[in-house]
Amino acid sequence: RMRRLLQFSPYTRSEGNSIIIAIRIDLLQRVYRLTRDPGFQEEKIESLYLPLQWSKELLVNILDKRIDHLIKRSYTRGKVSHKDILPKQINNQPAMDYILDRTFMRPRDIILFFNKCIEQAKGKPDITARMVNLAEGDYSRERLRSLQDEWSADYPNMTSFTEILKGFRSQFSLSELTKEHCEEFCLQFLTRTVARNDELSEAAVSIYDEKINAQEFSKIVILIFYNIGLLELKLEKFEGFSSIISGQTNISPAELDDDTKIKIHPMFWRVLGIKPM
Secondary structure, eight states, rough: OOOHTTTTTTEEEETTTTOOOOOHHHHHHHHHOOOOOTTTOOOHTTTOOOOOOOHHHHHHHHHHHHHHHHHHHHSSSSOHHHHHHHSEEEEEEEHHHHHHTSSOOHHHHHHHHHHHHHTTTTTSSSHHHHHHHHHHHHHHHHHHHHHHHHHTTTOOTTTHHHHTTTTTSSSEEGGGGGHHHHHHHHHHHHHHHHOOOHHHHHHHHHHHTTTOOOOHHHHHHHHHHHHTTSSSEOOOOOOOOOOOTTOOOOOOOOGTTTTTTEEEEEGHHHHHHHHOO
């Protein structure tokens, strides 16, 4: 069982070997959710964790090495970085910050985004802000599709459910998911969806059958979206936004109320038609 496997410490040695497990925090929480035994206490093994995160500097360094290799091989022997081919600003934000904001701070994301930019710049000497904006559309759609692939076993209708966020501002309060909005969405969802054996679909059926109210429905949806990385949450005015991607722990429904602030990850703004603040 995964629980027993996780109980091995990186410092536990067996015949001179150490056992080390690397796993994303959102997938680790999924393991807990599906294999949790009665009386299981997560904090008992938290001391064995060694959180690993990519910094902005490391990600930029990886991208610069990739750019240098691609361009030096074809055009020049001099060292080349992102500063030589990207615009200084995109939508009034430093270009590198704009790109990184639209990633989960992983090498694969920044490389995929940059590859989309290269596709837009074929035959051109550099990448313009307009090219980045055009590339972002394809990138955003592919990232949502990738998220669906990662979570299809648990939430096969996740992509359809993200439509409940379409047209929202990038930041909003839980109370803005009104009774009318939730009920209208669920009605449309249920009339076009056949498979309904997942938690999101069951929530839609429950609000339609008046077994739960709009706030209870919203909490279910928002927490699922939080746990897969689609959203960040701010529970108190004096706190910042928390994200499962950055290593934050699970949040319970009891911690959410109408004033809870919700931020949609910029990675998905374009595909969901989100309005920036």
